[in-house]
Amino acid sequence: MCGIVGYIGEKNCVPILINGLKRLEYRGYDSAGIGLIENGNSSIIKNKGKVSVLEETVSTLNLHAGLGIGHTRWATHGIPNEINAHPHSNEKNTLFLIHNGIIENYQTIKKGLQNLGYNFKSDTDSEVLVHLIDSFLTKDYSLSKSVQLALNEVEGTYGIAVIYQNEPDKLVVARKGSPLVVGLGEHENFIASDVSAILAYTKQVVYLDDGELAVVSKDGFTVKTISDKEIEKEIHEISISLEEIDKGGYPHFMLKEIIEQTESVRNSMRGRLLVNEGTAKLGGLADVVDRLVNSKRILISACGTSWHAALVGEYMFEQFARIPTEVEYASEFRYRNPIIEKDDTVFLISQSGETADTRAALHEAKNRGALVLGICNVVGSTIARESMAGVYIHAGPEIGVASTKAFTSQLIVLALITLLVARKKSLSTSEGKKITDELQKLPDKISEILKLNDQIEQIANEFKDSKNFLYLGRGYNFPVALEGALKLKEISYIHAEGYPAAEMKHGPIALIDENMPVVFIAPKDSTYEKIVSNIEEVKARGGRIIAIADDADGEIDSLVDYVIKIPRTIEMLSPVLNSIPLQLLAYHIAVIKGLNVDQPRNLAKSVTVE
Ligand code: M6R
Numbered sequence: 001m002c003g004i005v006g007y008i009g010e011k012n013c014v015p016i017l018i019n020g021l022k023r024l025e026y027r028g029y030d031s032a033g034i035g036l037i038e039n040g041n042s043s044i045i046k047n048k049g050k051v052s053v054l055e056e057t058v059s060t061l062n063l064h065a066g067l068g069i070g071h072t073r074w075a076t077h078g079i080p081n082e083i084n085a086h087p088h089s090n091e092k093n094t095l096f097l098i099h100n101g102i103i104e105n106y107q108t109i110k111k112g113l114q115n116l117g118y119n120f121k122s123d124t125d126s127e128v129l130v131h132l133i134d135s136f137l138t139k140d141y142s143l144s145k146s147v148q149l150a151l152n153e154v155e156g157t158y159g160i161a162v163i164y165q166n167e168p169d170k171l172v173v174a175r176k177g178s179p180l181v182v183g184l185g186e187h188e189n190f191i192a193s194d195v196s197a198i199l200a201y202t203k204q205v206v207y208l209d210d211g212e213l214a215v216v217s218k219d220g221f222t223v224k225t226i227s228d229k230e231i232e233k234e235i236h237e238i239s240i241s242l243e244e245i246d247k248g249g250y251p252h253f254m255l256k257e258i259i260e261q262t263e264s265v266r267n268s269m270r271g272r273l274l275v276n277e278g279t280a281k282l283g284g285l286a287d288v289v290d291r292l293v294n295s296k297r298i299l300i301s302a303c304g305t306s307w308h309a310a311l312v313g314e315y316m317f318e319q320f321a322r323i324p325t326e327v328e329y330a331s332e333f334r335y336r337n338p339i340i341e342k343d344d345t346v347f348l349i350s351q352s353g354e355t356a357d358t359r360a361a362l363h364e365a366k367n368r369g370a371l372v373l374g375i376c377n378v379v380g381s382t383i384a385r386e387s388m389a390g391v392y393i394h395a396g397p398e399i400g401v402a403s404t405k406a407f408t409s410q411l412i413v414l415a416l417i418t419l420l421v422a423r424k425k426s427l428s429t430s431e432g433k434k435i436t437d438e439l440q441k442l443p444d445k446i447s448e449i450l451k452l453n454d455q456i457e458q459i460a461n462e463f464k465d466s467k468n469f470l471y472l473g474r475g476y477n478f479p480v481a482l483e484g485a486l487k488l489k490e491i492s493y494i495h496a497e498g499y500p501a502a503e504m505k506h507g508p509i510a511l512i513d514e515n516m517p518v519v520f521i522a523p524k525d526s527t528y529e530k531i532v533s534n535i536e537e538v539k540a541r542g543g544r545i546i547a548i549a550d551d552a553d554g555e556i557d558s559l560v561d562y563v564i565k566i567p568r569t570i571e572m573l574s575p576v577l578n579s580i581p582l583q584l585l586a587y588h589i590a591v592i593k594g595l596n597v598d599q600p601r602n603l604a605k606s607v608t609v610e
Contacts, residue, residue: 003193006098006163021072024194026400026605048081095163101178136150143164148174160173160175171216176211182206183204207385279420298323298326299328306358306406362387456585461592468517474500476575518545519545520545522535524553532555
C-alpha cells in the first residue's frame with residue numbers, strides 16, 4: 001500500500017524523494033508528503049492528491065536537505081487530506097515519521113498518550129507512533145532505542161522510517177508485515193518500501209525481515225531485531241533496469257504491460273522447457289520436487305487476479321497431475337481453521353509477493369507443516385523469501401494497478417509445474433511434448449492477438465456507456481470470465497460479473513435484456529457446444545453478445561454481435577490467449593471514458609494490509 005522512500009547523504013535529497021515517490025505512486029496516491037532535516041532545521045511539506053501536486057508545491061520552495069523521508073498514502077484510517085498525509089511529526093516538529101501498515105491498538109496507545117498531554121492532529125493510526133517515540137525521547141533514550149521501545153508496545157503491521165532533528169546523522173527504519181529495503185550508495189544510503197523508488201541511484205540492497213530495525217547513516221547501516229539482537233544482513237544485487245520501470249513511450253503502463261506479454265510469456269518459460277523430453281525444469285523446485293509429486297493434495301491460495309490464475313491451476317493440476325487441488329481466497333484461508341496435512345502442498349501466488357492476506361495464508365500453511373511454495377513476480381519479495389521454495393514468474397516489473405502480464409505469466413508457470421509433476425506421474429512423453437510445443441508457440445500467437453487492438457477499441461467504443469457486463473466461460477475459461485470482469489470493474493468502474501456460462505440460467509439470466517452486454521469466452525474446446533447453447537439463450541432474450549472465439553470458427557459469426565477471433569491453442573493454455581482481448585477491452589473502455597487507467601480510484605498495486 002503506501003509508498004515509503006528516504007535518503008541520507010551528501011546530496012540534496014528533495015529531488016531524490018520526489019522521484020522516488022513518483023515511482024512509488026502505484027502503491028497509493030491519495031496524498032503525499034516529505035519531511036526534511038538540515039542544519040538544525042526541519043520542514044514538512046504535505047499535499048492532498050497526487051505526487052505531482054506535492055512536486056509543484058516543492059518547486060516553489062527553495063528546499064535543500066541531506067536527510068529526508070517521503071510518503072505516498074493509501075488511506076486506511078482517516079480521509080485523504082493534508083493533515084492525515086504523512087510524515088507525522090511531534091509537537092516540536094523535530095521528529096518525523098512515515099508509516100505503511102495498520103496499528104491495531106492505536107486507540108489504547110492514543111488514550112495513554114493523551115493522558116500524558118500529547119495532542120493529536122490527524123485521524124490516522126500512524127500518528128500514535130510519532131508521539132509514542134517522542135515519549136521515549138523525552139526520557140533521554142536515543143532515537144533508535146526510542147523506536148525500539150515504542151514498537152514493543154505496538155500491535156499490527158508497520159514499515160516505518162523516522163528522522164530526528166537532534167540526531168541528524170541517522171535514519172531509523174523498522175518493519176513488521178510491510179516491506180522495506182535499504183539501498184546502499186557511496187557516502188549516501190537510501191530506504192524504500194520497494195526497490196523501484198531507488199533503482200535510479202543504486203542496485204545494491206538489503207531486504208529487512210519482519211521484526212528488524214535498521215539504523216542507516218550516510219556511510220553505513222546496522223540491523224538488529226526489535227528485541228535487540230544484532231543481525232548480519234546479506235547484500236543483494238537488483239537485476240531489473242530503469243527502462244523496465246519506465247512507460248517507454250506508451251500512454252499507460254497497462255498498455256505497455258499488455259503489449260509486453262509476447263516477451264513476458266517467453267521469459268516465464270526461458271530455459272525451463274525440456275522440449276525433447278516433453279517436460280519442464282524448474283530450479284526453484286529441485287529440492288522439493290519429490291515431496292510435491294507425492295503430495296496427497298494441493299492447495300492454492302491467492303487474492304484477486306492471482307486467485308484467478310490459481311483457479312486455472314486447479315484445472316491443470318487435476319487434469320494432468322491427477323492431484324486433488326483446492327483453491328482458496330487467502331483472506332478466508334486462515335480464518336476458517338483449514339485442514340492442512342503434512343503431505344499437502346500449499347502454493348501461494350502473488351505478483352507483488354507482499355499481499356498481506358497471502359502472507360498470512362503462507363504462515364498458516366507453514367505452521368501446519370505443509371510444503372509451502374511461492375509463485376511470485378517480484379524477486380526478493382517477502383512471500384518469495386518466506387516460502388520454502390518456489391518459482392519466479394519473471395514477467396518483469398508490473399506497475400499498472402490492473403494486473404495483466406503477471407496473470408499470463410502465472411498461468412505459464414502453473415503449466416510448467418503441472419508438466420513437471422504430471423510427467424513424473426503418468427503423463428507420457430508424447431502428451432508432454434504436445435504441451436511444450438504449444439507453450440513455445442504462445443508468444444507468436446500473442447503477437448497475432450495484439451494486432452486486433454484496433455478492432456477491440458472499436459468494440460470498446462460501442463459499449464463504453466454500458467452500466468453492467470456479464471462475462472461467461474466454461475472449464476478452463478471460467479476463471480478467464482472472472483478475470484475479464486475484474487479488469488473491467490477495477491479500471492472502468494463498470495459493474496461486471498463473471499460466471500460459469502451454465503450457471504447463467506440459475507439466476508443471472510434474469511438480468512439479460514438489450515442493455516446487457518455479455519462477453520462469451522468461446523474457444524472450440526470440449527465445452528464449445530454447450531457454450532453455443534448458452535449464447536443462443538442470451539440471444540433469445542435480446543442480450544448483446546461479444547465473443548472471443550477461435551480464428552477457424554466459422555459458425556459463431558452468425559450467432560453473436562461482435563466476435564474477436566484469436567489463434568487456437570490447447571485447452572489448458574487457452575486462458576493465456578483468451579485473457580488478452582479482455583485486458584484490451586477493459587483498457588480501451590477506461591481510456592475512452594477518460595479514466596486514470598494506471599491508478600484507478602481506491603486501489604493500490606500491492607495490498608499490504610489485511
Ligand atoms: O500482488 P498480488 O498478486 O498478491 O495481488 C493480488 C491482488 O491484489 C491483485 O491481483 C489485484 O486484484 C489486481 N489489482 C488485479 O488487477
